Amino acid sequence: xxxxxxxxxxxxxxxxxxxxxxxxxxxxxxxxxxxxxxxxxxxxxxxxxxxxxxxxxxxxxxxxxxxxxxxxxxxxxxxxxxxxxxxxxxxxxxxxxxxxxxxxxxxxxxxxxxxxxxxxxxxxxxxxxxxxxxxxxxxxxxxxxxxxxxxxxxxxxxxxxxxxxxxxxxxxxxxxxxxxxxxxxxxxxxxxxxxxxxxxxxxxxxxxxxxxxxxxxxxxxxxxxxxxxxxxxxxxxxxxxxxxxxxxxxxxxxxxxxxxxxxxxxxxxxxxxxxxxxxxxxxxxxxxxxxxxxxxxxxxxxxxxxxxxxxxxxxxxxxxxxxxxxxxxxxxxxxxxxxxxxxxxxxxxxxxxxxxxxxxxxxxxxxxxxxxxxxxxxxxxxxxxxxxxxxxxxxxxxxxxxxxxxxxxxxxxxxxxxxxxx
Amino acid sequence: xxxxxxxxxxxxxxxxxxxxxxxxxxxxxxxxxxxxxxxxxxxxxxxxxxxxxxxxxxxxxxxxxxxxxxxxxxxxxxxxxxxxxxxxxxxxxxxxxxxxxxxxxxxxxxxxxxxxxxxxxxxxxxxxxxxxxxxxxxxxxxxxxxxxxxxxxxxxxxxxxxxxxxxxxxxxxxxxxxxxxxxxxxxxxxxxxxxxxxxxxxxxxxxxxxxxxxxxxxxxxxxxxxxxxxxxxxxxxxxxxxxxxxxxxxxxxxxxxxxxxxxxxxxxxxxxxxxxxxxxxxxxxxxxxxxxxxxxxxxxxxxxxxxxxxxxxxxxxxxxxxxxxxxxxxxxxxxxxxxxxxxxxxxxxxxxxxxxxxxxxxxxxxxxxxxxxxxxxxxxxxxxxxxxxxxxxxxxxxxxxxxxxxxxxxxxxxxxxxxxxx
Numbered sequence: 001x002x003x004x005x006x007x008x009x010x011x012x013x014x015x016x017x018x019x020x021x022x023x024x025x026x027x028x029x030x031x032x033x034x035x036x037x038x039x040x041x042x043x044x045x046x047x048x049x050x051x052x053x054x055x056x057x058x059x060x061x062x063x064x065x066x067x068x069x070x071x072x073x074x075x076x077x078x079x080x081x082x083x084x085x086x087x088x089x090x091x092x093x094x095x096x097x098x099x100x101x102x103x104x105x106x107x108x109x110x111x112x113x114x115x116x117x118x119x120x121x122x123x124x125x126x127x128x129x130x131x132x133x134x135x136x137x138x139x140x141x142x143x144x145x146x147x148x149x150x151x152x153x154x155x156x157x158x159x160x161x162x163x164x165x166x167x168x169x170x171x172x173x174x175x176x177x178x179x180x181x182x183x184x185x186x187x188x189x190x191x192x193x194x195x196x197x198x199x200x201x202x203x204x205x206x207x208x209x210x211x212x213x214x215x216x217x218x219x220x221x222x223x224x225x226x227x228x229x230x231x232x233x234x235x236x237x238x239x240x241x242x243x244x245x246x247x248x249x250x251x252x253x254x255x256x257x258x259x260x261x262x263x264x265x266x267x268x269x270x271x272x273x274x275x276x277x278x279x280x281x282x283x284x285x286x287x288x289x290x291x292x293x294x295x296x297x298x299x300x301x302x303x304x305x306x307x308x309x310x311x312x313x314x315x316x317x318x319x320x321x322x323x324x325x326x327x328x329x330x331x332x333x334x335x336x337x338x339x340x341x342x343x344x345x346x347x348x349x350x351x352x353x354x355x356x357x358x359x360x361x362x363x364x365x366x367x368x369x370x371x372x373x374x375x376x377x378x379x380x381x382x383x384x385x386x387x388x389x390x391x392x393x394x395x396x397x398x399x400x401x402x403x404x405x406x407x408x409x410x411x412x413x414x415x416x417x418x419x420x421x422x
Numbered sequence: 423x424x425x426x427x428x429x430x431x432x433x434x435x436x437x438x439x440x441x442x443x444x445x446x447x448x449x450x451x452x453x454x455x456x457x458x459x460x461x462x463x464x465x466x467x468x469x470x471x472x473x474x475x476x477x478x479x480x481x482x483x484x485x486x487x488x489x490x491x492x493x494x495x496x497x498x499x500x501x502x503x504x505x506x507x508x509x510x511x512x513x514x515x516x517x518x519x520x521x522x523x524x525x526x527x528x529x530x531x532x533x534x535x536x537x538x539x540x541x542x543x544x545x546x547x548x549x550x551x552x553x554x555x556x557x558x559x560x561x562x563x564x565x566x567x568x569x570x571x572x573x574x575x576x577x578x579x580x581x582x583x584x585x586x587x588x589x590x591x592x593x594x595x596x597x598x599x600x601x602x603x604x605x606x607x608x609x610x611x612x613x614x615x616x617x618x619x620x621x622x623x624x625x626x627x628x629x630x631x632x633x634x635x636x637x638x639x640x641x642x643x644x645x646x647x648x649x650x651x652x653x654x655x656x657x658x659x660x661x662x663x664x665x666x667x668x669x670x671x672x673x674x675x676x677x678x679x680x681x682x683x684x685x686x687x688x689x690x691x692x693x694x695x696x697x698x699x700x701x702x703x704x705x706x707x708x709x710x711x712x713x714x715x716x717x718x719x720x721x722x723x724x725x726x727x728x729x730x731x732x733x734x735x736x737x738x739x740x741x742x743x744x745x746x747x748x749x750x751x752x753x754x755x756x757x758x759x760x761x762x763x764x765x766x767x768x769x770x771x772x773x774x775x776x777x778x779x780x781x782x783x784x785x786x787x788x789x790x791x792x793x794x795x796x797x798x799x800x801x802x803x804x805x806x807x808x809x810x811x812x813x814x815x816x817x818x819x820x821x822x823x824x825x826x827x828x829x830x831x832x833x834x835x836x837x838x839x840x841x842x843x844x
Contacts, residue, residue, distance in 0.1 A: 016478035050498065056438035057502045058509035065508065068516050069501035072494040076472065079491035080479045086487065087480035094490050099566075120566075144521075144542075 002168040003125075004029055007039040007135065007158035011175045012232040013077050014044035022173075022232060023084035026130060030090060035125045037165065039135045039158040040081055042073025063108025067137070067148045071096070074134035074154075082132045092130040095120060097137035098146060101164075102157060104138035110150035111138060113157075113219075116164035133161060152213020159216050163223035170220065171228045172212065176414060178229050178238030179204065179211050181257040181407040184414030186398050191409040193256055194237070197244030200256045200350050203384045207348035208261025217241065234415070244352060254353030254360065255405040260398050261346045262391055264294060265316040266377070269326065271307045271336030279310060281333055282326065289325040291318045295346075295379040295386065307336070311377060313388060316342045344376065345394035348386040349401055361385055367404035371396045424590040425547070426451055429461040429557065429580035433597050434654040435499050436466035444595075444654060445506035448552060452512060457547045459587065461557045461580040462503055464495025485530025489559070489570045493518070496556035496576075504554045514552040517542060519559035520568060523586075524579060526560035532572035533560055535579075535641075538586035555583060574635020581638050585645035592642065593650045594634065598836060600651050600660030601626065601633050603679040603829040606836030608820050613831040615678055616659070619666035622678045622772050625806045629770035630683025639663065656837070666774060676775030676782065677827040682820050683768045684813055686716060687738040688799070691748065693729045693758030701732060703755055704748070711747040713740045717768075717801040717810065729758070733799060735810060738764045766798065767816035770808040771823055783807055789826035793818045 006026065013019050030036045050069050054061045061069075078094040085092035101117035124131040135154025140147050149156055155172055162170035179201070180190040196204075198221035205214040211229060220227050220241065230238025272278050279298065286293060294313045314322055323338055347368070354360045364385055368375060373396055377388035389397050402408060428448065435441050452458045472491050476483045483491075500516040507514035523539035546553040557576025562569050571578055577594055584592035601623070602612040618626075620643035627636040633651060642649050642663065652660030694700050701720065708715060718734040736744055745760055769790070776782045786807055790797060795818055799810035811819050824830060 016475060019479055053438060053498070053502060054505060057441055058505040060509075061505040062508045065501045065504040065514075065516055068504070069498060072497040072501075075494040075497065076475070076491060079487045079494075080475060082487040082490070083476060083480040083483040086484050087482075092487075094487055 001033050001035065003035045003037070003165055004169055004171060005037045005039065005158050005162040005165065005167045006171045006173060007154055008041065008173045008232055009154065009175075010041040010044050010046070010077075012173050013040060013081065016080070019043075019077070019080050020084045023081060023088055025232065026081075026085060027088045027090050030130055037121060037125070037131045037133060037161055037167070038081065039133045039154055039161060040074060040077050041135050041154040042070075043077045043080075046073040046076065064145050067108045067146050070148055071134065071137045071146050074136055078132045078134050085130055085132075090130060091128065092132055093124045094132040094134070095124075096134050097157065098139035100131075100133045100161065102138035102160065103141050104147045104149065106140045106142055106145070106147070108145075108147055111140065111147035113138060113149065113160050114141060116160050118161060118164050121161070121165065133157065152216050155213055155216035156219055159219045159223075159225055159227065162225045163219070167225065169226050169228055171230060173230060173232035174211060175231060175233060176211070177231045177234060177236050179209065179241075179257070180414055182398055182402045183209075183260065184412075186260070186395050187258075187402045187408070188412050188414070189408040189410075190402065190414055191407060192413050193239050195240040195242065196256050197352055198241060199244070200352055200383060201241045203348070203350045203381065204257060204259050207259035207350065207384065207386060208263070208346065209257070209259045212241075231415075254357050255349060255351035255407065257350055257407065258398050258401045258405075259348045259350060260394050261348075262394060263316055264313045264344060264346055264388075265319045265340065265342035266311060266313050266344050266388060267319070267322055267326075268309055268311040268339040269335050270309050270339060271305075272310055273334050274306050274308045278333055281329065282310060285325050285329050286314075286322055289321050291322050291325075295377050295388065297377050297379075313344070313346070313377070343391045344388050345391045345397075346386055346388050347394065347397045347401060348384055349405070350384045352383050354383050354385070363404055364401055367400040368397050371400035373397045373400070423455050423457060425457045425459070425587055426591055426593060427459045427461065427580050427584040427587070427589045428593045428595060429576055430463065430595045430654055431576065431597075432463040432466050432468070432499075434595050435462060435503065438502070441465075441499070441502050442506045445503060445510055447654065448503075448507060448514075449510045449512050452552055459543060459547070459553045459555060459583055459589070460503065461555050461576055461583060462496060462499050463557050463576040464492075465499045465502075468495040468498065486567050489530045489568050492570055493556065493559045493568050496558060500554045500556050507552055507554075512552060513550065514554055515546045516554040516556070517546075518556050519579065520561035522553075522555045522583065524560035524582065525563050526569045526571065528562045528564055528567070528569070530567075530569055533562065533569035535560060535571065535582050536563060538582050540583060540586050543583070543587065555579065574638050577635055577638035578641055581641045581645075581647055581649065584647045585641070589647065591648050591650055593652060595652060595654035596633060597653060597655060598633070599653045599656060599658050601631065601663075601679070602836050604820055604824045605631075605682065606834075608682070608817050609680075609824045609830070610834050610836070611830040611832075612824065612836055613829060614835050615661050617662040617664065618678050619774055620663060621666070622774055622805060623663045625770070625772045625803065626679060626681050629681035629772065629806065629808060630685070630768065631679070631681045634663075653837075676779050677771060677773035677829065679772055679829065680820050680823045680827075681770045681772060682816050683770075684816060685738055686735045686766060686768055686810075687741045687762065687764035688733060688735050688766050688810060689741070689744055689748075690731055690733040690761040690763075691757050692731050692761060693727070694732055695756050696728050696730045700755055703751065704732060707747050707751050708736075708744055711743050713744050713747075717799050717808065719799050719801075735766070735768070735799065765813045766810050767813045767819075768808055768810050769816065769819045769823060770806055771827070772806045774805050776805050776807070785826055786823055789822040790819050793822035795819045795822070
C-alpha cells in the first residue's frame with residue numbers, strides 16, 4: 001500500500017461538475033489500495049473574485065486580513081471535494097492549512113513553510129479516511145495568524161505534506177499532460193518529457209516554464225520526493241521529476257527543453273564611473289528595495305571615458321520600484337542615465353547533458369542567428385544557456401532552438417484540456 | 423471606557439459599500455472611547471449560494487463538511503470589514519470562531535456553545551485594536567472540528583462573547599429600528615418598544631417575532647447582558663432588552679406586543695383510545711424523532727366511544743417526519759387517523775403586565791371574535807396568550823388585537839431600511 005499525495009489546481013475544480021470528476025479520480029486511487037492525501041486550490045476564479053472584493057473595500061488591505069480573506073477560497077473547494085467523495089461512499093475529511101499542521105513564518109502573502117506537523121492528517125489516514133487539505137495556506141508560528149504562501153503555494157503545500165508524511169509520490173494535476181520540451185502554444189510539435197531531474201526542472205521553472213513553481217521543485221529535491229506532473233483530464237502518464245542518479249536506466253537527453261519568459265524587463269545604468277564599489281552600491285540599493293535580479297551584464301569600460309554600462313533583468317512588475325530606487329542614488333553614484341525596456345523576452349535552453357557536450361552553446365547561438373534574431377544579453381549555468389531577445393522575436397527563437405536540437409515530435413502530443421487559468 | 427459588542431447581520435454587510443458604511447459606524451464607536459468587538463454574519467446571500475454549491479455536489483453532504491463550507495462566508499465578510507476599518511486608519515483584527523475561543527459541542531449545523539475563551543480577543547483589545555469575530559461558528563471541544571451554531575447563531579455568538587468579556591452592552595444591528603409592537607408589514611402603525619424584559623422578549627421570539635432568536639435572548643438573560651437592538655441604517659435608539667427588575671423606573675406597559683407565526687402546522691391524532699399512557703406513547707415517538715412540539719390540546723373523551731382526539735402544533739418543516747413516525751405506531755396505539763393542516767397561523771399577545779391584569783384574556787378573545795376570526799387552539803403562559811387561527815385570518819387577528827390594546831402609534835414609526843434577508 002502506497003501513500004499518494006495528489007494536488008489539484010483551480011482549473012481542475014472550476015465548478016461542481018469538475019469537483020465530482022476529481023472526486024472519482026481520488027476514489028479510484030483509494031480503491032487501488034493507496035492512502036490518499038489531496039491538496040486542493042481555490043475553484044477557478046475564486047481568488048481573483050476575492051481580491052476584487054478586497055480592492056472595492058480598501059486600496060491597500062493589510063496582509064493579515066487579505067490572507068484571511070483569500071483562504072476562504074480553498075475552504076470552499078476542499079469542503080465541496082470532501083462532500084463529493086462522501087457521495088461516492090468513501091469517507092473524506094477536509095483540513096485547513098492550520099489544521100493540517102502547515103506552520104509558516106509571518107510573511108503574509110508570501111509565507112515560507114518552516115515546519116509541517118500533520119498529526120491530524122495521519123489520524124485521518126489511520127481511520128481509513130481520505131484527507132483533503134487546503135493548498136496555499138498555513139498558520140504562522142509566532143502570531144498564530146493565517147498566512148498564504150504566495151505563488152506556487154498549493155504545489156509547495158503538496159510537496160511539503162508529501163515530505164512530512166514520507167509519501168511515495170506527489171502527483172501534481174494540471175490541465176496538460178506533463179512538462180513539454182517547449183510551450184505547445186508556440187511549438188505545436190513539442191514533446192512530452194517522460195522524466196527530468198530536479199535540477200533541470202528547477203532551471204525550467206526559473207526560466208519561465210509555468211507548469212511548476214521553482215520553490216515547489218526545490219522543496220521536492222531537498223526531501224527527495226518524486227513528483228508526477230500529469231493531467232486531471234486524462235489517464236496518461238505525465239512527467240516524472242526525480243533525482244537523476246536514481247534513474248540511471250533512463251535515457252538521458254542532452255537537452256531537456258526550451259523555456260521562455262516574457263515577464264522580465266531590462267534596465268541599463270548608463271555611464272557608471274569605473275571605480276571599485278560602484279556596482280556593489282547599485283546592487284545593494286536594489287536588494288534593499290526587495291528586488292530580485294536575474295541576469296546581470298557589465299560592459300568593458302571604455303578607456304577614454306573611464307565609464308561603463310551595467311545592464312540587468314528583473315521582473316517587469318518590479319521595474320518602477322527599481323528605477324525609483326536608482327534615481328535616488330544618481331548623484332551619489334554619478335551615473336549618467338537609466339534605460340528601461342520591458343519589451344524583452346528570455347529564451348533558455350536546459351539540459352544536464354550540456355555539461356559533457358561542449359558544442360551546445362555554439363549550436364544554440366547559430367540557430368537563433370539563422371532565425372534572424374538579435375541576442376541582447378547572455379547568461380549561462382552548468383546546465384542552462386539563456387539569451388535575452390526582443391519580445392517580438394521570442395516565438396522565432398524558441399522554434400529555431402527547438403528544431404536545432406531535434407526536439408520536435410513526429411506528431412502533435414500536447415493537448416490543453418482545461419480552459420481558464422490555473 | 424465601555425466595552426461594546428456589536429453584531430451586524432448579512433443585510434448590513436451585503437456588499438462593499440455596506441461594509442464601508444458599517445466600518446464607519448464601528449470606528450465612530452471606537453473614537454467615542456469604547457473598546458469594540460464586532461460579530462459579523464456572512465454577506466447578503468453568501469450562505470445560500472454556498473448551500474446551493476453543496477447541493478450541486480452532493481444531495482446529503484456530511485455535516486462536518488457543510489460546516490467547513492459555510493464558515494467560509496463569515497471569513498470573507500470579517501476580513502473585508504477589518505480591511506475597511508484599516509482603511510479608515512484604525513487597527514482591526516479578524517478572528518474565526520475557533521480563534522475567538524467559541525467552543526461548542528459536536529452537533530454540526532446546530533452546535534451549542536459550551537465555553538468561550540476569548541484570550542486572543544482580549545489581547546487585541548489590550549493592543550488598542552478593534553476585534554472582528556466571525557458569527558455563527560465555533561470549534562468542537564472533542565474533535566476540534568469547525569462547527570456552525572444554526573439559526574440565530576451570529577446573535578448568540580455576540581451575546582456569548584459579551585458575557586465572556588463582561589461587556590457593558592451587546593448591540594444587535596439589523597434593518598429595522600428595534601422591536602415593534604407588531605410586524606409593521608401587517609400593522610403600519612406598530613410602535614417601537616423602547617425597553618422590554620428578557621422574559622417578554624423570549625416569548626416574543628418563541629412566538630414568531632423574527633428580530634432575535636430565542637436562544638440568544640436566553641443566553642443574555644442567563645448572563646444578564648443588556649441587548650440593544652437597533653438599525654445599522656440609522657442613528658436612532660432601538661429597543662433595550664434587559665432585566666426588568668433593573669428598570670423599575672421604566673413605564674411598564676401591560677402588553678408589550680403582538681407576535682405572529684405562519685411557520686407551524688397542526689397535526690390531529692383522531693380516535694386515540696382513552697387509556698393511561700397512550701398520550702405518553704405518542705409524544706415519546708415524536709420526541710425520539712427529534713421533533714419539538716409547541717401547543718398541545720387534548721379534547722375531552724367522548725364517553726360513548728372511549729376515544730379522544732389529540733392535536734398539537736409543530737414546525738411545518740417537521741410535518742412529514744412527524745406523520746411518518748406516527749403512522750409507524752398506528753397499530754400499536756390504535757388511533758383511527760391523522761389530520762394535517764399547515765394553513766394555520768399563531769397569534770400571541772405578550773406582556774408581563776398580564777400577570778396582574780386578569781381581563782386581558784377576555785379582551786383578546788373578544789377582539790379576535792369581533793374581527794370574525796375563528797380560534798382553533800389556545801395556549802397560555804403567565805405572560806403570554808397564544809391562539810391558532812386559519813392562516814388567512816392572521817392579518818385580521820393581529821390588527822384587531824393590536825388595536826384593542828391601544829398599541830397603535832399616532833404615526834408610522836417603523837422603517838425597513840435594508841432589502842434582502844438578514
